[in-house]
Amino acid sequence: MPELPEVETTLRGVSPHVLGKRVREVIVRDKRMRWPIPDTIHEMEGCVIESGTRRAKYMLFGTKKGTLLLHLGMSGNLRVLPADTPFKKHDHLAITMDGGKQLRLHDPRRFGAALWIHGDVMEHPLLKELGPEPLGDEFTTEHLQSDCKGKTAAIKQVIMDAHVVVGVGNIYASEALFMAGINPRQAAGKVAKVKLAKLVQAIRKVLAASIEMGGTTLRDFLNESGEPGYFKQTLRVYDRAGEPCRVCKTEIKRIVQGQRSTFFCPTCQK
Missing domain, CATH: 1.10.8.50 (Helicase, Ruva Protein; domain 3)
Structure with a gap:
């Protein structure tokens, strides 16, 4: 199972390739994740990804319209690939950016998550009651x-x-x-x-x-x-x-x- 360091490493690895990029297309190949991928995720199309942060094992990619929350579950990973790379069986979500790069969520066991959240993402039930970050000042x-x-x-x-x-x-x-x-x-x-x-x-x-x-x-x-x-x-x-x-x-x-x-x-x- 990907743990906090893997999630942080993933975020650092993909961020340079998606931050500041405009989303051209969102492709949902299979919405059956831990929670169904909402149809509202297509609101990302046309938005610029302005921020990429982590809270616990959740990755948060912010735009003016909302925040994409990603969780890798037990077997998931993110990859940045050319948009014309053939899909694999368990590539469930693909976000194509201007410039031709594509962020893909691959999750064979489908215990991960891809949610589209409006408003303050830190008030979402998945995040609101979490304890402090272990590398933050509040963990004393x-x-x-x-x-x-x-x-x-x-x-x-x-x-x-x-x-x-x-x-x-x-x-x-x-x-x-x-x-x-x-x-x-x-x-x-x-x-x-x-x-x-x-x-x-x-x-x-x-x-x-x-x-x-x-x-x-x-x-x-x-x-x-x-x-x-x-x-x-x-x-x-x-x-x-x-x-x-x-x-x-x-x-x-x-x-x-x-x-x-x-x-x-x-x-x-x-």
Whole structure:
């Protein structure tokens, strides 16, 4: 599943090719996404894409008439291609710009989204109740401590809650907890403030590093296939069950939390 770094990398990759461009045509090849692509999306035609931003895992492309909200779901990707490139089976949405480039949403499992929103996009129900951005000023030790207070849920589950902080997916939660020296099973309300401070900084560090290295999945947004990112080469615990810890050589363990695999070092993470 594309996580926040992949979405941020995608946004940075496609933005130079769509910002300031006028939309010539919107092609909806299959509207059956997580929510049906609305017919109003054709209002984009004739509009200039003035902005490209990210909120959590949503990409927002703004025009004077409205905002295109895109979500990659579990298997989606965006590509900028020449408009005459043959469509693939799961290319569901194509936005053709003046100049001949086309922004395509490809999503085999159709869990992604493409919505057209009027008014203040941040007031949309999908965005309004989200927690702070992990790399923003609002994500502080005090914020995390307040959201953890009294909670018996495992700390890993809490930091993956988008109402607490957005974009800390499974890979990055495991990595950040390792960096902070926190056992992922520990009750959130029992984690000391000094450890929470380390966790805030670890979340920032691991996400920033992944963005810098191109995420853990896609890196090239100007061809049809994409290329692997490089962050996987630096993973300390995720998907390394049975291998030695890079710090203490203890065997990395795997457990299941909330139907997701968690990886940790039982020695480094007390």
